[in-house]
Amino acid sequence: MHKIGYYKAIDLLHDVVSPNGFLASAENTTxxxxxxxxxxxxxxxxxxxxxxxxLIATFKNTLDTLAKNQHSIGTIPSNVLFVEGNCELSYGGLAGRVDAVTWFIIGVCQYAYYKDDATVVYEYNSHIEKGFGLLEAWEFNNKHLLYVPLSGNWADEYITDGYVLYDQLLRIWALKSYNFFVNSEAITDKIQKITEQIQINFMPNSQGEKYHERAYDEVNFQDFMPCSFSPSGYKTQFDAFANSLALLLNVGSNEFQNAILNYADALASETKLGLLPAFWPPVFDTDEYWNLLKNNCKYDFRxxxxxxxxxxSWPMVNGFFGVALVTKGEIRKATTILEKINEANAKKDFSFYENFNTQTTETNGVSHCAWSAAATVLVHQSLYHNFKILV
Known part of the structure; x- marks a missing residue:
C-alpha cells in the first residue's frame, strides 16, 4: 500500500504543477x-x-511568485491567483495570515539546503529580512512572542488567537533555517529568547515571569502544550500541528517531549481513522467558545x-507528526501513521481529501488536495530514503 500511495501522491503533485508554482488542489475550485x-x-x-x-523546479517557481508579490511592509501573500496574465493578491481574508511569512522563509532555506547553495538565500535575502522585521513588529510588546489575530493562520476558522503556539514554533523554525546560512549571534539569541518564553508560558511548572500569571495559574496543563493564550486566558485544546513542530524542533525537555509523543500516539490510536485530529477535543454548542467558532467564517460554517x-483529521497535519516520529526514532509508529495517511488518501479512489470527520471517517472539504499528497511523500521518503528536513 505504501508504494501505491506514494506514486499516487507524486501523480497528484504533478497535476497541480503550474508555471507560477504549486496550486492547492487539482479540483476545479477557484x-x-x-x-x-x-x-x-x-x-x-x-x-x-x-x-x-x-516538482523541485515548481517549488522554486512558487518561491519566486511569493517573493515578487511581497507587500512593501513585508507581508507575504496568503495566495496568488493568475488570470489571463494578471495576478490577484490576497494577504488574508477576515484577517491577515501571519504564517505566510514564516512558511516563505522556511521554504527558501529548505530549498537552499537541498541544493547545497547558499546563494539562493542571498537571492531572497531582502525579502527574508523584511519578513523578519515585520514579525518583530507583530510582537507589539517586544517580549519575543508573536501576537496573532483570530483567523490569522492555517486554522483560519478556528478559535486560536493571541499568542498562538503554532506561530511561535514556525518562527523558531524560520530563524533556525536562516541562521544555518548566516550564523548570526543576534539570531541565535532571538531563538533562545523565543524558546524560553514558550517554555515559561506554554509548559507546566515552569520558572520565570509569565505573560499572564493569573491565567497561567488557572490552567490544568496536560501532557502537551495548549494551543494559545491571550489577555482573555488560555485555550487548552491539543494542537497536533504545533505539538508536532515542537517535537521536530526539540522544544522542551526530553521528558516533556516524550509525554507529547505518548499523548499523541494514544489519541491517534483511539480514533477510527488512526490519525491525529487537528485540534482536540472538539468545541460543542454547549461550550464557552462555540459562538466564537460559529461566527468565525466568511462564507459557510464548516x-x-x-x-x-x-x-x-487532516493527512497534512499527520504528515508532520509522522516526520517528527521518524526524527525521534519511533519508526514503527511512523510507519503506522504513514499507513493511516495512505488509507485516508485512498478513500473514493485516491481522492486525497482535505480532511475527514474523525467520528464517522467521512470525507470533508476539497478533493485532490495537494498537501494531503505531500504528507505521504514526506513521511515515506523520511522513512525509506532518509530524507532530512533542515531544523
Missing part, C-alpha cells in the same frame, strides 16, 4: 486554483523529498464537531 504560501511550501518540501526535478479544524 479558491484552490491559486499559489498559496503555506500549501506551496509544504508541497515544496515534498518535492525536495521526492527528488523529482519538475467547523461542526469532529470536522475541519474542530476535531477533524
Amino acid at each position: 479558491n484552490y486554483k491559486r499559489v498559496w504560501a503555506r500549501d506551496g511550501v509544504i508541497c515544496g518540501l515534498a518535492a525536495l523529498a521526492s527528488g523529482d526535478e519538475q 467547523n461542526y464537531p469532529y470536522e475541519f479544524h474542530n476535531g477533524g
Whole structure:
C-alpha cells in the first residue's frame, strides 16, 4: 500500500504543477486554483523529498511568485491567483495570515539546503529580512512572542488567537533555517529568547515571569502544550500541528517531549481513522467558545464537531507528526501513521481529501488536495530514503 500511495501522491503533485508554482488542489475550485504560501511550501518540501526535478523546479517557481508579490511592509501573500496574465493578491481574508511569512522563509532555506547553495538565500535575502522585521513588529510588546489575530493562520476558522503556539514554533523554525546560512549571534539569541518564553508560558511548572500569571495559574496543563493564550486566558485544546513542530524542533525537555509523543500516539490510536485530529477535543454548542467558532467564517460554517479544524483529521497535519516520529526514532509508529495517511488518501479512489470527520471517517472539504499528497511523500521518503528536513 505504501508504494501505491506514494506514486499516487507524486501523480497528484504533478497535476497541480503550474508555471507560477504549486496550486492547492487539482479540483476545479477557484479558491484552490491559486499559489498559496503555506500549501506551496509544504508541497515544496515534498518535492525536495521526492527528488523529482519538475516538482523541485515548481517549488522554486512558487518561491519566486511569493517573493515578487511581497507587500512593501513585508507581508507575504496568503495566495496568488493568475488570470489571463494578471495576478490577484490576497494577504488574508477576515484577517491577515501571519504564517505566510514564516512558511516563505522556511521554504527558501529548505530549498537552499537541498541544493547545497547558499546563494539562493542571498537571492531572497531582502525579502527574508523584511519578513523578519515585520514579525518583530507583530510582537507589539517586544517580549519575543508573536501576537496573532483570530483567523490569522492555517486554522483560519478556528478559535486560536493571541499568542498562538503554532506561530511561535514556525518562527523558531524560520530563524533556525536562516541562521544555518548566516550564523548570526543576534539570531541565535532571538531563538533562545523565543524558546524560553514558550517554555515559561506554554509548559507546566515552569520558572520565570509569565505573560499572564493569573491565567497561567488557572490552567490544568496536560501532557502537551495548549494551543494559545491571550489577555482573555488560555485555550487548552491539543494542537497536533504545533505539538508536532515542537517535537521536530526539540522544544522542551526530553521528558516533556516524550509525554507529547505518548499523548499523541494514544489519541491517534483511539480514533477510527488512526490519525491525529487537528485540534482536540472538539468545541460543542454547549461550550464557552462555540459562538466564537460559529461566527468565525466568511462564507459557510464548516467547523461542526469532529470536522475541519474542530476535531477533524487532516493527512497534512499527520504528515508532520509522522516526520517528527521518524526524527525521534519511533519508526514503527511512523510507519503506522504513514499507513493511516495512505488509507485516508485512498478513500473514493485516491481522492486525497482535505480532511475527514474523525467520528464517522467521512470525507470533508476539497478533493485532490495537494498537501494531503505531500504528507505521504514526506513521511515515506523520511522513512525509506532518509530524507532530512533542515531544523
